Amino acid sequence: MRKLNLDAFVGRLARTGAEIEKELDALLTKQPRQGELARPARLMEAMRYGALGGGKRLRPFLVVSTAAAFGCAGAGPRRVGAAIELVHAYSLIHDDLPAMDDDDLRRGRATVHRAFDEATAILAGDGLLTLAFEALADPATGLDAELRATLCGGLARAAGLAGMVGGQMLDIAAETATRPLDASAIELLQALKTGAILRFSVVAGALVAGAPAPARAALDRYGQAIGAAFQIADDLLDAEGDAGAMGKRVGKDAERNKATFVAALGIEGARAKRDELVDEAIAAVDEAGLDAAGDVLRDTARFVAARRS
Amino acid sequence: MRKLNLDAFVGRLARTGAEIEKELDALLTKQPRQGELARPARLMEAMRYGALGGGKRLRPFLVVSTAAAFGCAGAGPRRVGAAIELVHAYSLIHDDLPAMDDDDLRRGRATVHRAFDEATAILAGDGLLTLAFEALADPATGLDAELRATLCGGLARAAGLAGMVGGQMLDIAAETATRPLDASAIELLQALKTGAILRFSVVAGALVAGAPAPARAALDRYGQAIGAAFQIADDLLDAEGDAGAMGKRVGKDAERNKATFVAALGIEGARAKRDELVDEAIAAVDEAGLDAAGDVLRDTARFVAARRS
Numbered sequence: 001m002r003k004l005n006l007d008a009f010v011g012r013l014a015r016t017g018a019e020i021e022k023e024l025d026a027l028l029t030k031q032p033r034q035g036e037l038a039r040p041a042r043l044m045e046a047m048r049y050g051a052l053g054g055g056k057r058l059r060p061f062l063v064v065s066t067a068a069a070f071g072c073a074g075a076g077p078r079r080v081g082a083a084i085e086l087v088h089a090y091s092l093i094h095d096d097l098p099a100m101d102d103d104d105l106r107r108g109r110a111t112v113h114r115a116f117d118e119a120t121a122i123l124a125g126d127g128l129l130t131l132a133f134e135a136l137a138d139p140a141t142g143l144d145a146e147l148r149a150t151l152c153g154g155l156a157r158a159a160g161l162a163g164m165v166g167g168q169m170l171d172i173a174a175e176t177a178t179r180p181l182d183a184s185a186i187e188l189l190q191a192l193k194t195g196a197i198l199r200f201s202v203v204a205g206a207l208v209a210g211a212p213a214p215a216r217a218a219l220d221r222y223g224q225a226i227g228a229a230f231q232i233a234d235d236l237l238d239a240e241g242d243a244g245a246m247g248k249r250v251g252k253d254a255e256r257n258k259a260t261f262v263a264a265l266g267i268e269g270a271r272a273k274r275d276e277l278v279d280e281a282i283a284a285v286d287e288a289g290l291d292a293a294g295d296v297l298r299d300t301a302r303f304v305a306a307r308r309s
Numbered sequence: 310m311r312k313l314n315l316d317a318f319v320g321r322l323a324r325t326g327a328e329i330e331k332e333l334d335a336l337l338t339k340q341p342r343q344g345e346l347a348r349p350a351r352l353m354e355a356m357r358y359g360a361l362g363g364g365k366r367l368r369p370f371l372v373v374s375t376a377a378a379f380g381c382a383g384a385g386p387r388r389v390g391a392a393i394e395l396v397h398a399y400s401l402i403h404d405d406l407p408a409m410d411d412d413d414l415r416r417g418r419a420t421v422h423r424a425f426d427e428a429t430a431i432l433a434g435d436g437l438l439t440l441a442f443e444a445l446a447d448p449a450t451g452l453d454a455e456l457r458a459t460l461c462g463g464l465a466r467a468a469g470l471a472g473m474v475g476g477q478m479l480d481i482a483a484e485t486a487t488r489p490l491d492a493s494a495i496e497l498l499q500a501l502k503t504g505a506i507l508r509f510s511v512v513a514g515a516l517v518a519g520a521p522a523p524a525r526a527a528l529d530r531y532g533q534a535i536g537a538a539f540q541i542a543d544d545l546l547d548a549e550g551d552a553g554a555m556g557k558r559v560g561k562d563a564e565r566n567k568a569t570f571v572a573a574l575g576i577e578g579a580r581a582k583r584d585e586l587v588d589e590a591i592a593a594v595d596e597a598g599l600d601a602a603g604d605v606l607r608d609t610a611r612f613v614a615a616r617r618s
Contacts, residue, residue: 040479120481137465149448
């Protein structure tokens with residue numbers, strides 16, 4: 001197996017991240033756009049605080065890299081990536097709320113409800129989620145209407161009751177469950193909570209690029225595999241990581257009786273499962289018919305497993 | 310001016326409401342649909358509790374009635390109406406949260422965070438908002454892709470930072486403001502908070518029916534006028550109404566220093582403004598080129614001003 005050149009990969013990730021930051025900044029402009037009566041200042045500040053200036057932008061990177069693997073670059077994939085990142089940012093704000101995970105710290109700074117207040121944080125999350133659909137449906141993207149409608153529907157399914165929101169519900173229920181979840185229940189929880197959006201990011205990139213259906217199906221399997229590998233790596237980081245690199249508290253999963261792969265499989269078992277998923281992901285890139293054009297996606301799978309923060 | 314036959318109108322409203330209830334019930338089925346891994350039971354219960362079995366369904370009624378005025382009936386307008394009602398239901402759940410209006414009672418029964426818990430209420434709201442876009446983007450609606458994308462974008466703008474979410478932010482800020490808002494600030498607040506979605510309901514009905522652009526523009530003015538009349542009627546009900554008919558506490562606006570038209574204009578001034586808006590709305594129906602076909606919309610304007618709960 002080719003080894004990951006971590007420095008080169010991180011540089012590429014940062015360059016895409018900077019492009020996405022610009023796109024998010026433009027979507028979150030404080031000036032009312034044409035046809036808008038007002039953009040309330042405090043709401044915009046909280047939305048910008050929650051969405052800008054942090055994070056690896058892994059989901060937009062998946063969109064942009066998948067589209068690029070099929071020869072599609074430019075504004076379309078960036079916009080789609082930014083829309084998915086808005087949904088990710090909303091989910092972090094709501095998950096951090098006192099009624100949910102009650103976190104004070106996120107990416108090394110105060111969470112939105114600590115920097116502003118709880119009502120503002122709830123509304124900022126609601127606003128970011130809604131803006132994601134506005135950004136995808138916008139005809140100014142230059143994407144055709146069929147594609148825009150498909151992307152809106154796909155994002156809603158990945159983010160909603162049978163995706164991210166449903167997964168967060170299962171996660172909260174697991175904390176108060178009398179018995180720890182087994183590996184298959186954790187797998188379902190994570191497939192909904194983090195997997196569905198990662199998977200959709202890859203599929204959305206393929207859709208924007210007009211990739212053929214069999215390639216899209218293979219990339220869907222790729223997205224599924226890296227989604228699961230990502231979550232196991234996250235669980236391993238919480239169990240082994242240090243707070244400085246993570247920018248948030250660690251060891252809190254065990255403390256809160258969180259349903260994690262580490263709890264279900266042990267550290268060694270979780271590592272083995274993660275590596276197996278990376279192999280599956282790389283095989284799926286081959287099946288999508290991507291040779292050298294798929295190398296960034298292969299590296300992404302390796303990166304997801306190897307990440308330190 | 311023709312007088313409103315209230316009994317006949319309320320009967321019509323109830324019939325449309327029953328059709329929308331069926332549509333919402335189907336969208337909120339507890340069984341996972343094709344391609345879904347799971348629909349977590351507690352989340353579905355909370356979403357169903359928040360969205361089913363209550364409310365006048367005024368927004369769907371506006372969609373269905375506007376479409377019908379242009380000769381379009383059937384599943385399309387019902388689906389669009391149900392999607393907008395999902396957004397309305399989510400907004401009530403989040404507005405009732407302890408960090409927001411902190412209400413225990415809604416439509417005569419416990420609010421979602423009281424019947425379930427706060428985390429579940431936040432997630433149920435998030436899930437309903439997301440489901441609205443899934444319902445609109447769905448190709449099974451039989452609506453063409455251009456229309457589905459337009460509706461997703463329009464709903465997002467009406468519901469988002471320059472619409473409902475923005476209006477709720479202004480409303481919360483007004484409660485802690487040192488000086489009461491003047492009439493024009495209240496007008497802006499309400500145009501965002503309740504007006505944008507009511508207005509979009511009318512425009513969406515016209516879009517689904519393929520109404521010509523000048524008629525759509527006239528109906529947009531109609532939607533604006535009834536949106537404002539609706540809010541003034543709401544403020545008057547809170548100032549004058551009784552809790553039994555409303556199914557929620559009354560007199561709480563004054564208690565909380567809420568920014569209302571009654572506070573800014575007085576009861577008589579608010580009534581005069583409301584009646585003026587109803588006249589504007591009825592004139593806009595004429596301008597849309599609707600003769601007898603527009604009577605239900607004219608009656609809706611009268612109803613909005615005359616409602617008792």
